[in-house]
Amino acid sequence: MQNLTRRALLGTAAAAPLATPAILAAQTQINITIAASHPTTIAWIWAMQQALMPAVNQALESTRFRIRWREAFGGTLYRFTETRNAVKDGITDVGFVGTLWEGSAMPLQNVTYFTPFATDNLRLQVDVMEKMTAEMPEMQKAWTDNNMVYLGTCGTETYDLWTTFPVRTVDDLRNRKISAPGVSATWLGGTGAVPVNGALTTYYTDIQTGVSDGTMSFPSGIFPVRVHEVAKYITKVNIGCMYVGGIGMNRQTFNRLDPVVQAAFRTGGKAYTAALTNRVLATSEANMREMVAKGAELSTLPAAERQRWVDGLPDIAGDWARTNEGRGQPAKKVLAAYMDGLRAGGATPGRAWTA
Template sequence: MKHISHMIAATLAGTMLAGTAYAQETITINIGSSHPVQNIWAYAMKNSFQPEVDRLLEEAGGNYKVEWVESYGGTLYRFTDTRAAVSDGIVDIGMVGTVWEGSAMPLQNVTYFTPFATSDHEMLIEIFDKLTAELPELRDSWEGENMVHLSSLITDSYDVYANFEINALSDMANRRINAPGTSANWLQQTGATPVDGALTTYYTDIQTGVSEGALSFASGILPTRVYEVAPNLTRVGIGAMYFGGIAANKDFFDSQPEEVQNAILEAGKATSLAHGAYVTEQANTAIEKMEAEGLVISELPEEEKRKWVESLPNVVGPWLEANGEAAQTVLKAYFAELRERGVTPLRDWDEGL
């Protein structure tokens, strides 16, 4: 009898130990964006970041499991509120479009003030992940907004989609082109008139004559079907742009166990790579599909492209003046990284710094 009671006690102890070994804490993470998951930026969060966090936590021993509460497609906030949504903790992790945050986060917009630098969006991700980690000017501007930068988001190269042919820079004269925000600078001295708008308005704008084309990128033009009303794509190589990042609310991040923090940070790095590859795939597929449906693609002659670049005023000047030494540091570091990778920007926007 005594032997049996010892066996029972041993079995119970083993069961309790096993229960302790496999105890798993559930962490709830609210994740969201102003854009639907079909969008190249939100896609990176849903299809790369989330599964990678899950995988890393499982690989680390399964001590923590994430319960994801998803709010994609603008269900909680609009594109104008992405910074505030993450900063204020409306979501724990979200897409932050620094392109819309020229006042609060101006340094992140350096690519929009230095057009014709590079069309290699995968390289751009690599550069900005590196610069955000190494430059206090960039890193601190995220932390100053109560956010932790996790992964860089970009666009593929901007070109001109229009309902007319462009064989020379002079063909742009007296044309109305959708070029919202900072991108309006890229049309200075071309003779074209910039018209405000967004990917969601370009189709109607061109169809109704408000504009005659748009400065945009292939992965954005295909899903909005803008090529139906702007069937001429002229490749001009304005370049890929750093759009913003995936970020965590700093209060939320700091409250997490180290194992969860590490998984979030590592998933961010993996998402950068996956996002770059996905955008490449989407941009190439978009061109193929649009061309099959009638898009006519041409290349602006090199001498005409040179005219465009050289005719631009010093569009980076006001940005540098407004943001002081920090902006100079970011610009010099960005162009140094480009040149280190063998890129020769069509204009030396950092000249004289």
């Protein structure tokens, strides 16, 4: 009933007659719910509030349209496992969609998670994924098939380890429980570690209670949720930058909007992508330094051990491509486009995943 009421409010703009200059000059208010499963202390949610929303508002300043925002961040509407369905089903109008948790429904968006150790250049990775999403119908189809309009890209800096024990060799991970959300569990193949599902919102409690012994993550995500307090050993591994997901808008909501407002939301999506990338790059090293200042112990996995990890991985990308090709998904084409895009941008992947 709440959704029907909110959607009815969205439609009031179209119902008003535009017969006189006075009415034409009147503002038209549009009610929009914007939500996320994570709090605004996390960079990719911060950018929704501090970049996307202001950019939409600014784009509409010289028009008769105004957005009345209803903010529902921090999981107040849905959990991290429900981000796709929340936008798809109209629980929220605009939301962060974590495609890393959607290996079945949105498999092509997870290509970066099946090509670890490919690049630590976040700007390059974001640019490649933005271009692929814009130019490849196969990438857009996952969003449209799930009743969403794609607005912006969320990428993270390179992944490292946060553990309750020191990691000096790959062997130190054997039989250890490591929190690894969704498809990132595949990165532990060959290490002997046991993956435990979770998210930034669960890591602290999982590690504190012994559900896991650490996690693979990134500074801009780990620092705000204070995981370094319960997993003080930080080991730089440079597993690579990843495409975590994006900002989606419910297609029915989008289609009901005036083209001027639709354009404003697309502008907001571009502002989100730029602001998030800048935020992550600006805060990542600072976050790492602050964690060390607060008692974390920082080390770097020796290059030979890192290569052992890379070489010991199963054919993650090949298995992913073959499985999804069997399901009618053009995974090989997407995999080749991604790796070619990285190389064209100057990256030297740690493993030839398309071989």
